[in-house]
Amino acid sequence: xxxxxxxxxxxxxxxxxxxxxxxxxxxxxxxxxxxxxIIFSLLFATYAVMARNNAAGxxxxxxxxxxxxxxxxxxxxxxxxxxxxATLAMKAGERARMLSWLLITFVLGLAFVGxxxxxxxxxxxxxxxxxxxxxLSAFFTLVGTHGLHVSFGLIWILIMASQVxxxxxxxxxxxxxxxxxxxxxxxxxxxxxIFSVVYLPGIL
Amino acid sequence: xxxxxxxxxxxxxxxxxxFALALILxxxxxxxxxxxxxxxxxxLIIIGVAAVIQVLVHLRYFLHLALTSTxxxxxxxxxxxxxxxxxxxxxxxxxxxxxxxxxxx
Numbered sequence: 001x002x003x004x005x006x007x008x009x010x011x012x013x014x015x016x017x018x019x020x021x022x023x024x025x026x027x028x029x030x031x032x033x034x035x036x037x038i039i040f041s042l043l044f045a046t047y048a049v050m051a052r053n054n055a056a057g058x059x060x061x062x063x064x065x066x067x068x069x070x071x072x073x074x075x076x077x078x079x080x081x082x083x084x085x086a087t088l089a090m091k092a093g094e095r096a097r098m099l100s101w102l103l104i105t106f107v108l109g110l111a112f113v114g115x116x117x118x119x120x121x122x123x124x125x126x127x128x129x130x131x132x133x134x135x136l137s138a139f140f141t142l143v144g145t146h147g148l149h150v151s152f153g154l155i156w157i158l159i160m161a162s163q164v165x166x167x168x169x170x171x172x173x174x175x176x177x178x179x180x181x182x183x184x185x186x187x188x189x190x191x192x193x194i195f196s197v198v199y200l201p202g203i204l
Numbered sequence: 205x206x207x208x209x210x211x212x213x214x215x216x217x218x219x220x221x222x223f224a225l226a227l228i229l230x231x232x233x234x235x236x237x238x239x240x241x242x243x244x245x246x247x248l249i250i251i252g253v254a255a256v257i258q259v260l261v262h263l264r265y266f267l268h269l270a271l272t273s274t275x276x277x278x279x280x281x282x283x284x285x286x287x288x289x290x291x292x293x294x295x296x297x298x299x300x301x302x303x304x305x306x307x308x309x
Contacts, residue, residue: 023275030278034285041289045296070234077226080266084219185266189259195230196255200237201248 022175029179033186036149040190043145044197047138051202055133060202063128065119069199072115073191076150079108080188087181095169102161105184109154116147139198146190153187156180214268222265229258 051060086101120140123129130140160180163173233251236242242250263269271279 027275027277027281031281034281037285038288038292041293042296045293049296049300066234066238073230073234077223077230080226080262081219081223084223084266085216088216088219182267185262188266189262192230192255192258192262196233196251200233200251204237204240204244204247 022171025175026179026182029182033182036186037190040142040145040193043138043142044193047142047198050134050138053134054136057133057136058126058128059135060139060198061204063123063126064199064202066199066203068115068119069195069203072112073195075108075112075115076188076191079105079112080185082108083181083184087178090169090174090177093169095164098169099161099164102157102164106154106157106161109150109157109184113147113151113154116143120144143194143198146187146194149187149190153180153184156183218265222261225261225265226258229254229261 082101082105086098086105089095089098089101120143123136128136130137157180160173160177163176167173233254236247236250240247268274269278269282
């Protein structure tokens with residue numbers, strides 16, 4: 001497998017199209033990510049329209065915590081770079097090193113989901129659940145959808161880690177891990193949007 | 205980008221460069237909101253600009269998107285997606301702001 005197989009899509013643009021099943025799967029997964037990007041964009045648009053409709057209830061300024069949002073941001077960013085290290089270890093064919101980086105990525109992602117669940121729980125306890133106002137409905141839908149994606153990503157990491165353990169770094173396993181990488185890095189991009197559109201302007 | 209340079213470009217250094225850039229682009233907006241040295245509008249503009257640059261950094265350094273080495277159909281898909289997002293998000297804002305304006309008359 002050439003180094004290009006690890007880039008998005010897996011082959012050069014100026015090469016003749018080859019019936020490369022892994023390149024096709026990478027492209028199919030890329031299309032899925034694009035449709036996911038549209039879903040998130042529309043949830044962002046909904047949030048931006050609803051952000052001021054707090055129905056005389058609490059606003060982001062009183063509800064959001066800057067340290068909490070910063071902690072979540074750092075956890076996801078660090079999990080992105082540790083997944084990158086796992087990809088590099090996979091490229092080098094070092095299975096044990098790849099598995100330890102996958103495990104660290106999993107722990108960071110789990111801590112992120114934990115912080116988010118704690119935040120959501122605190123909000124609902126404080127009477128600021130999704131039924132309180134249009135602003136909070138949009139907030140829980142947007143941030144919750146992202147959190148759900150991260151949770152599914154965590155399950156996927158566990159599945160791929162066990163496949164790497166049982167089957168080794170075979171071509172199908174490697175290509176699945178690359179698609180998982182696309183998914184994981186994509187979720188960090190969505191989070192950049194969330195802290196820039198939801199948390200920072202809300203706290204400001 | 206030539207095929208031979210791709211391997212080096214996507215190595216450890218490549219990821220760490222992206223990580224450092226992402227950290228800086230995260231620290232700037234968070235620091236601005238934490239210390240509040242600027243009025244609201246410039247702060248919001250800086251948050252927005254830092255976010256757009258950070259998204260590009262992630263696409264380049266983590267998703268390895270490049271104008272020359274990424275397959276053309278993937279680039280077409282992301283450009284098409286960007287156009288759809290622009291139309292749907294821009295259209296939503298246009299309609300809702302217009303509605304706000306008319307309802308408050």
